[in-house]
């Protein structure tokens with residue numbers, strides 16, 4: 001962190017066994033492109049996962065696995081600070097302070113809170129409500145200029161801006177007011193469920209065949225794509241009303257680096273069966289090097305440990321600087 005580049009911070013929750021093809025093409029793959037131009041911090045948001053009940057042993061192994069997936073996707077530990085959120089205590093400390101500068105009404109309006117409290121009606125805990133404040137702390141600690149997020153997290157970044165501006169209004173320029181960085185709408189960010197091509201591809205798809213995971217074995221990928229919902233016509237073409245085919249063309253284009261038009265031309269004379277087989281093969285092929293790298297990393301736990309330890313140290317130093325400034329401003333006696 002030299003200070004002359006803009007700072008980027010983002011994170012993913014280690015709440016699943018594998019990132020999805022959508023996560024990869026829509027997020028990680030873009031992060032990789034940012035690593036030279038920006039000072040980037042990428043967090044494993046383990047604290048956020050506790051807002052929904054987790055199994056301890058699973059959370060532990062998934063956190064390590066997600067770090068390996070970050071690196072397998074191409075994030076270079078020498079160029080980016082990769083760290084585990086709970087390893088930097090300043091996140092929890094700043095979140096407490098920011099809680100006192102955030103209104104109940106603001107948090108109650110967050111659409112993700114409303115959605116999740118319906119989905120987990122038996123466990124609407126205070127953490128679920130407070131989740132965006134912890135996220136604001138994540139972002140503000142590092143004076144992040146840009147926060148790459150999907151559209152579902154944009155509201156949280158906007159709340160972060162409000163909190164930062166409010167705090168700065170009282171105490172002077174303490175926080176950098178961040179902006180959401182919505183990646184240029186690449187094909188990757190538009191990938192839909194294979195089983196319901198009107199909905200986003202998501203790991204919580206009610207139908208397990210709807211979502212491709214980056215760690216799915218090749219034969220599973222091929223099978224899921226073979227079963228993808230299409231339509232009763234017999235023409236591979238990208239146009240309105242053909243959501244299933246459009247989605248498969250989008251996936252094919254994204255994993256091969258071709259445009260959707262090129263993809264549509266390539267298959268204009270194909271039947272759905274051949275088309276699906278080709279999309280399946282191309283997707284499995286794209287996952288292969290990721291999975292090889294992942295397995296290599298998971299066999300080298302010492303290396304992963306070195307990465308997250310050094311990440312926590314570097315992140316911790318930056319975070320401590322902001323936190324101590326904040327503590328001074330609000331009137332805490334210096335430690």
Ligand code: TRP
Pocket residue numbers: 009010011012013045048134135138139147148149153
């Ligand atoms: N809430 C984000 C998600 O579920 C993860 C996250 C936590 C995050 N802290 C963040 C993303 C800070 C960006 C910046 O996707």
